[in-house]
Amino acid sequence: MSDIEVPVLQDYVPTPELHVGAMAGLKPFKASPEHQAALGFPGTLVDDWKDVAIRRLGELVEGSRALRVYLDSCVKCGACTDKCHYFLGTADPRNMPVARQDLLRKVYRRYYTWAGRLFPWLVGATDLTEQVLDDWYSYYHQCSQCRRCSVYCPFGIDTAEVSMAAREILDSVGVGQKYCNEILGKVHKIGNNLGLPEPALRNTLEGLEEDVKEATGVDIRFPVDVVGAEVLLITPSADFFAEPHIDGLIGYAKVFHQAGISWTVSSQASEAANFAMFIGSREQMQKVAQRVRDAAIALKVKRIVIGECGHAWRVAYAFWSTLIGPLDFLDPRYPRPQHICELTEGLIARGALKLDPSANDDKVVTFHDSCNVARATRMGDRPGGQFTVPRSVIRSVCAHFVDMDPATIGDRTFCCGGGGGLLTDDLMELRVKGALPRLQALNTVVQDKKVTHMAAICAICKTQFSKVLPYYGLPREMVVSVHQLVGDAIVLGAKE
Amino acid sequence: MSAWTLAYAVLLYVAFVVLVGGVVYRVAIYAMTPAPLRIPTMPAPRTKRGVALRMGREVALFASLFRGDKWAWIWSYLFHASLLLVLLQHLRYVFVPVPAWVVYESPFGSYAAFVLLISLAGLLGRRLMIARVRFVSAPSDYLMLVLLLLIATTGAWMRFAAPVDIVGFKAFMQGVMALDLKPLPASPVIMIHVASVGALMLVFPFSKLLHAPGVFFSPTRNQADTSRLEAQAEGSVAAADAQQRDPGTAAPALREGVR
């Protein structure tokens, strides 16, 4: 399977010997001038890129306390150095979180601090050169912005903030990443990441209604643009046809159906993902989020529910209040916004769903905590709900559940290896190697606990795992949506 | 009065102004820089009190570092704790008469010098021996430890090996503070000790030592988990505080099935 040197799964993940420059050559495809223009970025590297980049860096630091404090505060203690899945998988020391930050910090110090202006050699400050710009492009596209490093840093230094800023600077000088910027263009133009226009969306969902009717004999609706529905479902567009995502969508529809909650998706906002977060653009992020607010108002819904998507839940949970808040037009009796797992857990708790967990008796399930859900959001009404709510849903529909090594779940979860705008084939080598720590922990429970499936609540995680599992000799069908398990266990029509 | 006395007095004045002025300036900038997006590392506390506790754990116990790297935690905790004890012990040069608690603290402060030396050696050893840490270390990272080692060695030397004219030094310090200079005892060890302390004070606001004020401004650690409440326009931390006290008031809204 290609020429990628796939790491061998052992019973632990060894901290690698440093292999300087191992991944320096890996760069994702650059955005074309058209992709750039659609987002208001220069099409190609601008002539005075050095000045533009330095100025943009200054602006970003002035506008972000996080960036400012983090660029100043690192003591080079090294606690984060062995926490990044990309370092563990690639052995390239520039994939150590602090070294990744230093690529930007050394330039910041050179142009914006006294120490760096006067004694650059002493404090490791360097001029901004083409080589540095090149390193930025490489290594800031080898960070999935998973924030695992920030958990262990004594000052909470968040490398994701640094890599978002770096990508924003790269965009501002005309060197954007194709994958993210092309997708953002589609969202603005068509409404979703996949570029699925309204008629195609309607078609797909009608087809799905027929499939489900055939399989269950029950009329389960997948409504589009229904004005006055109670719930607006905002879900990643992969849910509309990718495997295994689509079985999750069927699961949501069955939940709504059984609970008697009217719902709709919006053709205008048929996408939960907000890739603007990955490229660090507040302006783009606001624009993408605004679609949801507009759609919710236009459709006169009372609630917004977010489907299984990690970073979308982060944007909705943590950023919407700033970007498009307040959501005071929604029903105050429900969380605004609400996660589909919260909704399902609540329904199960009040007995509104008839469930037959034996439908999943053929499976032994484990759960992958997606980084953005785990380290940037909450579910339910107590801290840590983002871990307990999905697990409680799974346990209600599935008799056999086991967790992976505690050091790899919860807020210490390892990224799938494909988050943060890296889920593109031109970064396949990184994706395969970065999946090592997660798949090592998975393989251990597969061997020791006979685990057959890993449930996830993120479209990126699901796609990434389906793609990289075979490299490690594990079946791609292992990955399932949490709501596929729910959907399979719901006893339809049994509601009184 | 000798030129040395004058030079050291000037050094201390300048160092004091730079340290205090620099840190105040930096802190003001941190405070004024906007932090528009909510980025606490979850699970995060939902109340101000909770945030204060979290910050307290970070500052007093280095809680995150403990999770991250046990050896780094041990060396660094010993270093900061002994540094604190030594600094408290030095208050005897500032206050006249010496407050009773400083007198009681003194023996701890004195012997903490050995812990300080050992822990600094530990930190330096780590930095030299662990390839990952070495890779991210700049010359200034080593020099900072060397400077602290110099301070600690000369300090311990004067206290335990070759006692110097402490009474004279105290008079000098009192003179500096009263703007009425008294001679600095002519001891090379005192001079090295005071000069290196001055250097440390001078670099503080321009170096990674800003981690001390910085940690309090770190958004991942000092923000409460209230963004969803704000999205609901019910107010901010105050609303969360109220809810924490009386979970019953808000709990139904967070549960499906209240209809």
Ligand code: HEM
């Ligand atoms: C709020 C107060 C402070 C906190 C919470 C704090 C915390 C920390 C932590 C967690 C580290 C990382 C430990 C490591 O390197 O393994 C560190 C390193 C360090 N701290 Fe502090 N610190 C504080 C104040 C100070 C002060 C006042 C100084 C003054 C000299 C100082 C000097 C240092 C030095 C030199 C290092 C680097 C050690 C090395 O090179 O390995 N710290 N600090």
Ligand code: SF4
């Ligand atoms: S945010 Fe995640 S991917 Fe990025 S440096 Fe930190 S651990 Fe690595």
Ligand code: SF4
């Ligand atoms: S853990 Fe934090 S302070 Fe330590 S090296 Fe990493 S980023 Fe710097």
